Amino acid sequence: MTGPFAERLLAWFDDHGRHDLPWQHPRTPYRVWVSEIMLQQTQVATVIPYFERFMARFPDIDALAAAEADDVLSLWSGLGYYARARNLHAAARTMAETGVPETVEGWGDLPGVGPSTAAAIVAQAFDRRAVILDGNVKRVLARHAAVDTPQEAAATQRVLWVLADERTPGDSAADYTQAIMDLGATVCRRGTPRCDVCPVRDDCRAHRQGREQELPVRRRRKPKPVRERVLLWLEDGDGRLFLEKRPPSGIWGGLACLPVSETPDAVDRRMAELGVKPAGDWQALGQLRHVFSHFELAAEVWGRQVAPAAVAECHGEWHAVEQLVHEPPVGLPAPIQRLIRERGGAALGQS
Template sequence: MSDTPTPVLPPEAFQRRLLDWFDTHGRHDLPWQRDRTPYRVWVSEIMLQQTQVTTVIPYFERFMARFPDVAALAGAEQDEVLHLWTGLGYYARGRNLHKAARVIVDEHGGELPEAVEALAALPGIGRSTAGAIVAQSRGRRAVILDGNVKRSLTRLHAEPGWPGRPAVERRLWALAEHYTPHERLADYTQAMMDLGATLCRRGTPECGRCPFADVCLAHARGEERRFPESKPRKALPTRATQMLLLRDAEGRVLLEQRPSSGLWGGLWSLPQFDDAPALEAWLDAHAPGSELAPAWAPFTHVFSHFRLEITPRPARIARLDSIGESRRWYDPARPDALGLAAPVKRLLASLAPFTLEAPPSPRESVSEESP
């Protein structure tokens, strides 16, 4: 199969249809479309990766209120950045945003680079995100291929194969390049994202309102839901962990900071153990004489690559020989501004002022996070 698919329309005709539709039906008043600086567009694009607009808006507005520019973000502690990210998922995005801000301040004079290649070299910014930043904030021609655009182009051309395969992705980049105009870049880029997000949706495409319904090959075949083809799925493995809810005489809970990479990297969590003997051995070594209560009902947190079965293990401390540098006491009644792993945040919120009794069992926690 050729790496250069046959377009269904000349670029001018495609652009005209799309922009006419966008002028009437597109989204024109999103928070990052106001005062459209490279910084604001960058933050919005990172937050919008794998996350819907309606979810992102309140996070974006809180983030901008606290970190109005690159310098403010670069000067913050990672804990504060992750605290504002808590609940948004895919926490590596927040960590990379913070790292990139410091690189921008240290190596680029506090200004986002203008070139797509230089932007894509920053932590957490890929080719498509870099293109979106350049097109939307600077009005320069740059090509994007996010999930919404991939879905729309795949259906329009009935492109076979999973879009994550390199050969399929190359063909989609060629199509995206073919259709991208030299004018109205900010509007065109937003229009392409809007088309996929509001009409060419994953499960329920609204073909009757689509400006390309008459030329869409998937629609002509009645196979809209066949495209794009899904990634071959494997059964998700299940891992188990025991989370220690260790409380002192004041009702505070012991937290520990996760390593900077890996599961919940950089976030604060409850001490975790592979099994009950490992947890009990840690208590004997570090908090002898503690009262270990019966385990609470386990619940499941789902990541993109595995399911984590969490068993909370409440305990009341007698003494703690050493808290360690990566641990701290946390008062659920007066919570600190910490970045917390999502299931840990829910567990802490469920605690009574001081009890070892189990709260109502949490429902399965679903997250499309990558570990």
């Protein structure tokens, strides 16, 4: 296949690109925006069911703007990177008052919308030329031009933006934007690139040099530190679980979570802070491990019954375990949601 980069890519997209994604039908600014935020650091297959549930509940900006934060977070539970949901909600409230932007600059002024996301929204929602540089595009360009400096470096980012601009055509903006993202996701993949079916392999420098596996260059990452914690599973006598709201910013910000103690020795102090009076002994319920971007969480899960007289005095919320398993009314961190489902509503003392 010969011709300019964009021409070859668009011809490939006609036959092999993704044309049936739910946010493409209809491809409105609202639907494109929500999908782009969900797709940040998350794969398409994971996003699709979340997107469809989100649209069913919040079909337009006004519906999202009028929602309570807990309602938004509950539909985001399990998708991770929860600051995205908080920013999405805040941006909807801004747009409900000021209107929907139509420029990259206007979208970039909204919380949670960076330069590449803003460009992707404008290109796909308004079919206007805008230059994107998400993770998939960076990988395609780094290989095609054999960029052999660490991708995280500021100088490399500047080079990639120039390469992206040079290859972006003046028309067919929506299709080109989807095409180059599709190429990175389905052909120019991270571990196993499918160079045999790539429409731009003939002038791909990495392919010519046999360096597909070497590029893009990534800095060697240091091992992540491990933080040890204790998660407190507290039940009342009616099959309800005690949850407390996390602070609005930081890890699991704004979500409902099992209370956390930094050390086993601090558990009694945490119980006192929560206003919880136990009934019975602690039970070891297992471990929970979860990897964040900058550290790994290793938590022991301790379970205990709460004295009925103390339930009303607790500084948190009580939710039926059965409801948390099937249809959580609040936003839950993905690992906490998995823990609840794995226990399947089993009472303390049961396996």
